[in-house]
Amino acid sequence: MRFRLLGPVEASEQLGALKQRHLLAALLFDGGHPVTFETLIDRLWGDDPPADARGALYGYVARLRRVVKDSTGVTLVRWSGGYTLRVPDGAVDLFRFRELLETARSAGPDERLAALDEALGLWRGEALAGLPGAWAQRTRESLEHSRLAALADWATVALSRGRQAEATERLAAALAQDPLSEPLIAALMRALHSSGRTAEALDLFARSRNRIAEELGAEPGPLVREAHTSVLRDPVAPVRTAAPFLLPPDLPDYTGFAGPAAGAVTELRGSATSPVVVVSGPGGAGKTAFAVHVAHAVRERYPDGLLFLNVGGADPLEPAEALSRLLRMLGVTDADAQGNADLREREARYRAALAGRRVLVVVDDAVGARQIHPFLPGDAGSALLVTSRNRLVTLPATHRVELGTMSVGEARELLTRVIGVGRADADPAQTHRLIRLCARLPLAVRVAGARLAARPHWSVAQLADRLDDERRRLDELAVDDLEVRAGIAVGYRGLSPRAQAAFRALGCLDPPVVTALTLAALLDTTLDEADDLAEEITDARLLDVVGADGQCTRYRMHDLVRLYAGELADGARDTVTGAVAAQLRLVEHLAHQLPVATPRLYHPDGLPEPRDHWTATIARLDLREWFDAEEPALIAAVERAAALDLVAPACGLADALVFASFAARNNFDGWERTHTAASAAARRAGDRLAEAAMECGIGQLRYAQDRFPESRRHFSRAAALFESAGHDRGQAVALNGLGTVGRELGEHAVALPQINRARDMLDRLGDVAGVAHAHYSLGFAHRELGDDEIALGHLGAALDRYRRLGHRRGELVAIRGMGLVHRARGELDEAAELCGAAHVIATGIGDTHLAAYTAQALAKVWIRQGDPERGREPLRVALAATTGRHDGHGTALVTRTIGELHLAAGRVADAAGLLESAAGQWQAIGMRLPRARTLRDLGAARCATGDHETAHRHWAAAAETFHALGVREKDELTSWRAGFGCDCPDSAVRSTRSTLPPASAASSASDHRRAASSPNSLG
The missing domain is CATH 1.10.8 (Helicase, Ruva Protein; domain 3)
Known part of the structure; x- marks a missing residue:
């Protein structure tokens, strides 16, 4: 554990209140010696201790003891009269400072200079900064006196070793803070004189003498008078011209970026001109360490000097001041390099100083190219190495290095070098x-x-x-x-106020991927302004570009930047509410651009209307591409709002995404995440309507995933919640969902009353789309039962409503359903016409998923017409589409149809393998009726191979399901078996191609799959 007193009081473990830091300083100051209770009370409270000062002291000591108890070598010991804090050697910066001063007193010049350098480097500002009271102030003044004396001593030795420019700069900076310090005045006079700036030294004496007289009413002391006399006696002091070497030390354990480092070294060593190397990257990427490492590696190439200047920080240097400092480093000491010389004059002097020399100038932490342009060498031989967060694209660099994160191997090597x-x-x-x-x-x-x-x-x-x-x-x-946080904060502070607001808004939602449209929604601004803000934040290295497709650039925050953004927005419930509401407003607006905008189940009150500028923004969007880019951010928004129990925006956006994106795209993961999070928030808040909407959404999800028992449970709960909340439309949608699940499972006796009730409720509410969906479901169920005329009536009613709505997907699904009725009746020409029309619509609107179902229906007609090979390619494409969409039902359906194709073409072995696979897929998703139909086909394949026993076993299992569900195939299996000559075990088996029975309800396999995941929307 390390302790620091030469600046704000700190320990390497987290300290608590101000008094705890005060107590630590009071105990440490005496260097591990006992400190009495009275002394501690005096140091903490001075002349005004509390009534129970000892009791308060005990409390602070107890808390401090907890901080240090696990630290090796640190013990807090109580004795009869007070306490002693024992720490290991080297653990306290003040003790180390004193040791180094003692070492310097008896050391030679170089060792003395090194010891004083290290001692002064321990200071981080005013000692005991922030501690109140008389003791702290006395101690602070005493320590400051020691520091100034050490600085003056260091300057004396530095001048003797030829470091005039550095000594002058450090002394001038210190004197500006303490203009009455006579040791500093004397040392700076000697430094200026030694640098050939005698006039400035004498001017400093005169100004200081006047100031001391005005403020202290006295003459300068002996130190200043002796320095004055020395300057007068020796007006032409020689200037040491040794090549300046001002680089910080290279890190002994420097690791990583070996390839970029090698490239930079090659450029700086091998260029015949004046190379300019720019190293850019985010805060914490190690740009400074990289530049110093590279500079040390090329040291021999630049024998006339290696300069290092930091121009960034909280108060970046202006180019003129930066040039002045570089000129002093180069030994240019006349007044033109200082004083009133303008930027161009200093630039000319700088290039003149480099002429004919080989000097490497390292400029660290540049904030922009304007700051760096004056430093470009004008003569071949010298070089410039610049580090910056920005890419400095307008700087004419000969070599650029972009640093970021390390590889895993590099990070492990660095960690290993530090810890062993x-x-x-x-x-x-x-x-x-x-x-x-x-x-x-x-x-x-x-x-x-x-x-x-x-x-x-x-x-x-x-x-x-x-x-x-x-x-x-x-x-x-x-x-x-x-400190990692400090490095990130620098980038944030450099942003404009508007970009800072955008960064905080992103921190509220923590999106995994960001686009300009995300920012436009969050800030309620135009896409153009959002683009500019995203690029500004990227230039500050707080966003990384992870992809671009010409229309949409995608960004991501580094994990640690993301945590910092979250800190800035932590607890901002109002900001999160506004941000999620903004995204919901945008999704709402986009949903109205869909072919049919289905009314949602949950719509929070008070949602602002879309702004006028969204019209122009959305006109530029491809909705499919937009959802590809934005869905991660929208999902994160729901989860963030739900975590803060912001029920209305969380549930509203989750519900909107089902209809706008999830259902149409089969995005099961996003659907699951949003609804799980939002449902939990709704339950915690006791919001029945919101919970009902989320339950219904999860029911739809489970339906789309072919998890029918779970889907039924969620729809049942949603129906009950909607009913208790008095939400008729929600109840009707949930009932329609229950009926749809029942119809998929072949349980039509249960499904029909639920669908009919839903249709009646939706009709009363004037929900034309909902009524159309219900009619479609009724047509589906009646077709399965063999009620063909009733089925055609419902499907016609659905088609009429879909056409009135302009709902092209609903239209094609209804047409396909009518084609399946005709196919079941053996009316193959009508079936081919209708299924073909549906397929034309599906391909025309670019819906590859629905096109897989229309292709399957049409291929099956061709099989029945005796032209099975015609369906081979469409079925191959359809299978790729259903597997790509993770559609288990569709994949099983197309697999079975390809098996039927092979069976009709006489490829019995191929058919049997595919039909076995399809039967297993149906069983896995719990769909009894299509599995029974597949077993019936598989029985035909086994019969064709002479395996009559297996064929009859499959047919018996199919017959049991057909009779249990009461579907049209229950009366047709006998004729099916007879068509294959398998009524008697010893019958001759005829060719399957010639003996496939005529088209019938059984052979048509009334196998329509719903066209979209949602029973509430055909998508």
Whole structure:
């Protein structure tokens, strides 16, 4: 465990309230020596302690003890008069600072300079920052005095080693913060004089003397007077011209991006011109470490100097100031490089300083190309290496490097170098898990490794467990001055206010994929503005482009960026409500562009009307492509709203998506996720209507998945909930769903009353589409029962209503249903005409799924007409379509029909294999009637091979089902068997091609599948 006092008081474990940090500082300051109760109370409260100061102190100590109890080598000990906090050597920055100052006193120049460098590097701002009270202020002033003395000492040694420019810059910055510090005034005068800037040194003396007199009423002390005398006696001090080497040290465990690094090194070593290498990438990708690593690798190529300048941060340097600093590094010390020289003059001086020299300039964290253009070398030999979050596309770079996340192997190698092979290999699965939780971001992996290195008693799994909680993952990915959150925050702060609002809105919904249209809906703006915002957020490296098809660009947030966005939006219920409502409004509007906009079951009140600008936006969309791109974000929106118990937007959007997308596209996963989440929210809220709508939607889903018993249970519950909520249309839809399930299972005696009741209710409500669907279901059921005229009447009624609505899919399904009736009656010419007309409509509207059913119906007519080979190719295409849509019923149906084709063509072995497969598929989805029909066909195939016993067994099983369900085939099996000469075991078996019985109800296999997943919509 490490403790830091030279700045805000911090520990590598999370500290709590301000008093807890105050107590830690009070205990640590004495370097592990006992501290009495009285001293602690004085340090915490000064002259105004609380009435029960000891009791309060005990409470703070108890909480601090919990923080440090698991840290190796850290103990908080109570003795009779107070407490002692013992810590390992090197664990406290203040103690290390004191040790380094002691080392510097007796060291040689280089060792002294290194010790002072390290000591000053421990400071992170004002010591004990934020702690109140007299003791903290006294201590702060004492420590600051030590720091300034160390800085002045460092400057003296740095000047002797030829580091005039660096010493001048650091002293000037420190003096600006403390203009009355005489050690700093004296040191800066000597540094300016040593750099050849004697006039500036004398000017500094005069200004400082006046200020000290005005504010303190005294003359400068001996340090400043001695420095003044030294400058006057030696006005022409020599300037050391050693090549400046100002790179930060290379990381000893640097790992990753070997290929890009090699490319950059080759460019910087081999170019005969003035190479410019731009390294770009998101925060945390390791751009600075990469650039420093590359610069060290080409050090010998640039013997005249390697400069490093950070131009970014919270207050980015203007180009003129940045050039001034580079000029000082290069030893250009006259007033033109400072003072009032304009940008062009400084640029000219900079290029002149590089002329004839080989210098590598590393410019870190550039915010834009404008900031970098003045640094381009004008003469061959020198080079520029730039890092930036932005791609700096207007900068004339000779080589570009794009950094992102590491590969798994690179991340593992980095982690291993930090924590050691033994710990990384102890549990490879947990090591891989830790890397995954760090999302392979170099900074996150390094932070995780540093935390493990600081806690040798932790296993990799322990840290992985802590990171597993998304709410605290960014808190865990912080150690010392390395913090993943801070790197992401820099990008966010650089966004415009409108883009920041867009980023927070995305954080509310946490969509896996983002498009400009997602943002347009969330912000209620135009698609053009949303495009601009998405690109701005992408330029800030807070979104990554994951795909583009010319019309729609898809973006994704890196996992750790996603967590940061969620933090900014955490708990924003109103924002989530508005965001989901915006998406629901958009889906509603898009649904009205569908061929038939079916009224939904659940429509929350107060939904705003679509804005005028959506008309132009939607006119540019291909709805199918839009749903391909947007569905992940819409599903995430439902889940996010449901998690916050925002029932109305969650259930409203889930319900809308069924009709707008899920049912037509067989998106079972999205359907399942949205309805499961929204249904749970509705139950928690006791919202019966919302729950009924979700139950009905799940019933439709189970129906589409051929899970009929589950579908029936959900429809039954939905019907009861709708009835209790007084929602007649919902109840009618649920009843229609129950009837549809019954009809699929061949249970027509149960299905018909439910469908009739649903039709009557829908008719009273004026729901023309719902009545059409009910008529279709009635026609389906009556056809199965052999009531052909009644069936044609209902199918005609359905067709009439579909045509009035302009519902092309409903129209083709009704026409196909009428064709199946004629096929069952042996009227094959009429059947071919109707099934062909349905197939033309299906292919014309581009519905490959419905086209599979119309192709199957038409192929079966051709089989009955004695031309089976004509159906081979259409059936192959149909099978691909049904399997691609995960349509178990359709796949079984087409498989069986291909088997019938082979049977009619005399390929008995092929037929038997396919029919066996189809029979198994029907059994798997619990559909007795089509399985019985398949067994009847399979019996014919077995009969043709002479296996009469198996044939009669299949026929007996089929007959049992036909009679149990009361369907038309119950009276026709005898004639079917006779047609194959299998009434007697010793009968001669004639050719199946010549003996296939005439078309009949049995041979037609009244096998229409519903044309869409939803009994409420034929899609």
